[in-house]
Amino acid sequence: MSSLEITNLHVSIGEKEIVKGLSLTVNSGEVHALMGPNGTGKSTLSKAIIGHPDYTITGGDVRLDGKSVLQMEPDERARAGLFLAFQYPSEIPGVTIANFIRAALQARHAEGEELDASAYYKRLYQKMDMLKIDRKFTSRAVNAGFSGGEKKRCEILQMAMIEPKFALMDETDSGLDIDALKIVSEGVNQLRGPGLGVLMITHYQRLLNYIVPDHVHVMWDGRIVRSGDKSLAVELEAKGYTWVKKELAHA
Amino acid sequence: MSQIDTTASAAAENPFAGIDQSSGNFSYDVKYDFDAGSGLNERTVDYISTVKKDAPWIREFRQNALKAFLAKPMPTHWATKDLENINFDKIRYYLSSGQKPKRTWDEVPDDIKHTFERLGIPEQERKFLAGVEAQFDSEAAYSNIKDVVSKQGVIFMNSGEALKEHPDLFRKWFGKVIPTGDNKFSALNSAVFSGGSFIYVPPGVKVSHPLQAYFRINAENFGQFERTLIIADEGAEVTYMEGCTAPKFSTSTLHSAVVELVALKGAKIQYITVQNWANNVFNLVTKRGLAHEEAEIKWIDCNIGSRLTMKYPGVVLKGRKSRGEVISIALANDGQHQDTGAKMVHGADETTSNIVAKSISVGQGRSTYRGLVHIPRHLKGCKSNTECDALLINTNSRTDTYPSITVRGSENSVQHEASVSKVSEEQILYMRQRGLTEGQAMSLSVNGFVNDLASQFPMEYSVELKRLIDLEMEGSVG
Structure with a gap:
């Protein structure tokens, strides 16, 4: 079993501190939801964990299976098992999804050790069938001209193929209509299992109707102010973020 | 020896x-x-x-x-x-x-x-x-x-x-x-x-x-x-x-x-x-x-x-309905200057020319496109298309475009499109988050940029081109 431990983490963008001492542990097999209003530091947390160069970690630690990842390059962290489903994934013109995922998997092989192409495609098509993705999809260039829903499905497909130990999902529900939300959620639910830990970042409770979390955390002003089970999300939905502001922020 | x-x-x-x-x-x-x-x-x-x-x-x-x-x-x-x-x-x-x-x-x-x-x-x-x-x-x-x-x-x-x-x-x-x-x-x-x-x-x-x-x-x-x-x-x-x-x-x-x-x-x-x-x-x-x-x-x-x-490879379109095409890929790394382009001289009716030029400038590398398309006044039914795209990697790169198009007469059709794009840090980070090293990520971006042209080559040569790009990009990280 793997663990992702975030301890007393402080993150700044430039001079401004955004995450102010956040602690959270996710174990394999668990789905954690991190909720909170905009601007509270949720996305900053996910980008700092994967090593985005614009985010400076000024204190605390992030450990994957007991080993700090903070000195690792972003690609080393990825190969060690951390995956971020981006809120706004980049376009890569001219590179097909199939070739991109293949390059990502190839990067996990030793130099000179070629990925078996036919086995790769077989597995890719299995995952696509599982996620109900059309075969033509992977011959399109990564995210180029994609709708919001297509971008998110592309992220989920990559996650399915790469099989990370931990997936950070940044506002996976944003920009999706209800049908797209259902499809993406089904995909995530298919991938849930003992080998995967998920930290799902969301502004809205509605995503949690489709992906039911084991744990829910409420974030406010750079810290987790309350943790609980899925009922916390329902409570939050009923009382709104003003409740967080009034009651939890000063707790 | x-x-x-x-x-x-x-x-x-x-x-x-x-x-x-x-x-x-x-x-x-x-x-x-x-x-x-x-x-x-x-x-x-x-x-x-x-x-x-x-x-x-x-x-x-x-x-x-x-x-x-x-x-x-x-x-x-x-x-x-x-x-x-x-x-x-x-x-x-x-x-x-x-x-x-x-x-x-x-x-x-x-x-x-x-x-x-x-x-x-x-x-x-x-x-x-x-x-x-x-x-x-x-x-x-x-x-x-x-x-x-x-x-x-x-x-x-x-x-x-x-x-x-x-x-x-x-x-x-x-x-x-x-x-x-x-x-x-x-x-x-x-x-x-x-x-x-x-x-x-x-x-x-x-x-x-x-x-x-x-x-x-x-x-x-x-x-x-x-x-x-x-x-x-x-x-x-x-x-x-x-x-x-x-x-x-x-x-x-x-x-x-x-x-x-x-x-x-x-x-x-x-x-x-x-x-x-x-x-x-x-x-x-x-x-x-x-x-x-x-x-x-x-x-x-x-x-x-x-x-x-x-x-600047060129074609003189001397005969009626002749066609000329230049597909050009140039990669300018540190210390290199690729000054390339194409010339199309239309000399008969209903002639067609097509130029697609893609350049990649890395680090201090400089690429220049020079194009010449000439269609004299008396010709009819000529078509010419130029597409010229530059990709910049790292901020010191330089790219210049000098198109020279002289088209006289009104019965001919000419198009010219040019674009300059950059490999953004977000794009590189996105790829690195999937496990690619910085060099592999840049290499993939560049290969993506030239992909539509490379696919027109005989297979052995497109494989070779990809290998060369990989090698250049691996070496450019530092």
Whole structure:
């Protein structure tokens, strides 16, 4: 079993501190939801964990299976098992999804050790069938001209193929209509299992109707102010973020 | 003979590495039997004529060309001042160990044979080529055409041999597409040319596999001046591919070729270059084709490496309904300047030209696009399309575009599109988050950028191009 431990983490963008001492542990097999209003530091947390160069970690630690990842390059962290489903994934013109995922998997092989192409495609098509993705999809260039829903499905497909130990999902529900939300959620639910830990970042409770979390955390002003089970999300939905502001922020 | 080897034997272990730069970075200490010495004057040109047993008209042609070369100024009023760093007095203009190419690899002298084996040429020949010519410094060391192709009447030989064996055919077209005085470097080539290919494809013959030439510079302070002439007779079709490498010396090397293509009525010529010069090479090449009625000429030109490349493949659309196309990919890394482009001169009604140029500038690398499209007033129904895209990687990169389009008359259609894009940090981070190293990520971006063009190449060459890009991008991270 793997663990992702975030301890007393402080993150700044430039001079401004955004995450102010956040602690959270996710174990394999668990789905954690991190909720909170905009601007509270949720996305900053996910980008700092994967090593985005614009985010400076000024204190605390992030450990994957007991080993700090903070000195690792972003690609080393990825190969060690951390995956971020981006809120706004980049376009890569001219590179097909199939070739991109293949390059990502190839990067996990030793130099000179070629990925078996036919086995790769077989597995890719299995995952696509599982996620109900059309075969033509992977011959399109990564995210180029994609709708919001297509971008998110592309992220989920990559996650399915790469099989990370931990997936950070940044506002996976944003920009999706209800049908797209259902499809993406089904995909995530298919991938849930003992080998995967998920930290799902969301502004809205509605995503949690489709992906039911084991744990829910409420974030406010750079810290987790309350943790609980899925009922916390329902409570939050009923009382709104003003409740967080009034009651939890000063707790 | 001793071997000067600057890289480990990685290339020897990978005979398919072909034209990647590290595998090209070695040289042999060959004892040349013929050496014109350093510097250029009438005696140098005389020496070359004598060694090559030139006919009187060629002797005269060379001497006239020398005068034209000396009279012409460096084109630094429009081109880079870096041209002034070429020291014509230090260059050696002719080096060879004999003028007659061998027909089998076994007869090729060991060091030269080993060079081409390390570059993977005999292997490629067996795999997919209809004929190969391998030039080592001034002369072809090896030249062979498969029997099935020569039985169709196809002539493929060194241009020196062709001058002797097919003088009439040669003389009819030689210097007609690119006159001596076209530019300073075409004049230089005309004075000291040696090697290069001559191809004649008889009417209606379609050569099914590509013919390939490989140009190898081995010696330091050397100038390579091959001359290629390809004639496709009525309805004939041929694809020619060339590759080039040189070792990395600290002194500069000059490569200045002239390539002339003639496509007679309804003929098709496709000319593919994947060059990978070491970055001390001044690569100043003139390439032009003449397309007769309904003929088609397509240049596919990949420029990687060199210190300065100036090359603008062109097509003169002489016959009605002829077509010209230039597909150009240039990658300028640190210390390199790729000054490339295309020329399309419409000379008849209903002619079509298409130019797609993609350049990549990395670090301090500089790429320049120069395009010329000319459609005179009296023509009707001509179409021309130019698409020119630049990709910048790292902030110091530079790209310039100088299109020159003169279209007169109103019954023609012309399009020009240009774009400049950057590989963003977000894009690189996104790929690194999927596990790719920074170098792999940049390489994938660049390959994506040229993908639509690379997919038009024969498979072996698109694989090679990808390998070269990977190598350049891996090296550019730091």
